[in-house]
Amino acid sequence: MNELLWLLVGIIVGGTAAWLVAKFKFSGNNGSASELKMERERVEDLKAQNVEFKKDLETERTKVIELNNNLASTEADYRNLQERLAEQKQELKSLQDQFAVQFKNLANEIFEEKTKKFTDQNKTNLSEILNPLREKIGEFEKKVELSSKENLQYSTALKEQLVGLKELNRQMTKETENLTRALKGDSKAQGNWGEMQIELILEKAGLQKDIHYFKEKNFKTEDQQNQRPDYIILMPDDKAIVLDSKVSLTAYANYFDAEPDRQVGLLKQHLDSVNGHIKMLSEKKYQNIHDINQPDYVMMFIANEPALTVALKEDQDLYEKALDRNIVLV
Structure with missing residues (x-):
């Protein structure tokens, strides 16, 4: 870009000088010495402006180079920052994963501990409730079994007595019919x-x-x-x-x-x-x-x-x- 700018400036200056020389030659036959002098002064002014312009251009070139260097440095810093940011993101994700695993493990440990404690406590409470109930049920079963045996014995004895009473009643009925005539009136x-x-x-x-x-x-x-x-x-x-x-x-x-x-x-x-x-x-x-x-x-x-x-x-x-x-x- 700088070389293109210098080429453009050279073309402009060269063209201007060529125009002045041609004009001087053309007017050499017709113009006066004063005009020649004026033209020379213009050429000198143009040369001076050209030198000044070169200086300014050099200054700007230096600034451009410095800016380019700053831009390159900034771009390098930006790339470094991006790389660092990516690394930090990766580190943050790794930390988050580690924290998630640790939190999950901790939660599982707490849950297992509480579950075990709750289970042990429930076993204790259930034992306190069920043991007396089991004893009562055992006593009740023994009483029911004893009562069933007694009822069976009683029912058997009662059945025997009822059979005896039925037979006795049948005999009495016959005896009653035989005695009916004797009891008349x-x-x-x-x-x-x-x-x-x-x-x-x-x-x-x-x-x-x-x-x-x-x-x-x-x-x-x-x-x-x-x-x-x-x-x-x-x-x-x-x-x-x-x-x-x-x-x-x-x-x-x-x-x-x-x-x-x-x-x-x-x-x-x-x-x-x-x-x-x-x-x-x-x-x-x-x-x-x-x-x-x-x-x-x-x-x-x-x-x-x-x-x-x-x-x-x-x-x-x-x-x-x-x-x-x-x-x-x-």
Whole structure:
């Protein structure tokens, strides 16, 4: 660039000088000495300006060279700075990666430590809770197993007793049918016979008089009236059942032996007799005796099962009617 500038200046100066010489030659024949002098002075001024211009140009050239050197230095510094910045970025990224790894490791260590501590604490807490519970469950299982064995033994014994009672009842029914004719028309004999059947059943069941049951035990009502139920049977847990015997065999025996045309009336008499016994027993209100712990009903025992079956068949609501009066027919 500097060489091109010098070439341009030289062309301008050379052209100007050539023009002046040509002009001088051209005017040498026609011009005066004064004009020649003036032209020479101009040439000298131009030479002086050219020298001054060269100096300025040299100065500018020096500045340009200095600026170029500064620019090269600046560019080198810029490249160095870029390289340093890239290195610092790489170092920063490396540090960030290291910090991330260290933070992750630290977080994992803290989490594992807390998890282990939490697990150990939970194991301790669960052990404190589950150990007593495990002991209680073990005790409960032992009690359930013992209770199951006892219930099984009790159920077996009860089943045997029920089988014995069923057989005894079957025998008593046969005996009752055989005795029916002998008891016809004698209410007192029928009542004694019914009580005898009750005591036979209780004795066969292994119950002892005045220990497990009481006969005609006297109780006082609130108005000091005497109440003497036929039987008080003691039950577990200080409970008791009132059992009263009512025998209705006269009409039933006649019904059993009568011709079909007379059976309708005799069956009605038998049913009236049973209803009369229910009404009579209900009016005694044995279920209100406060000296014993009993249900709010009384059991009415009819010794002859066929007699009770015939009555229930004739009046299908008989059992419910008795219940309405707090009487259970057995």
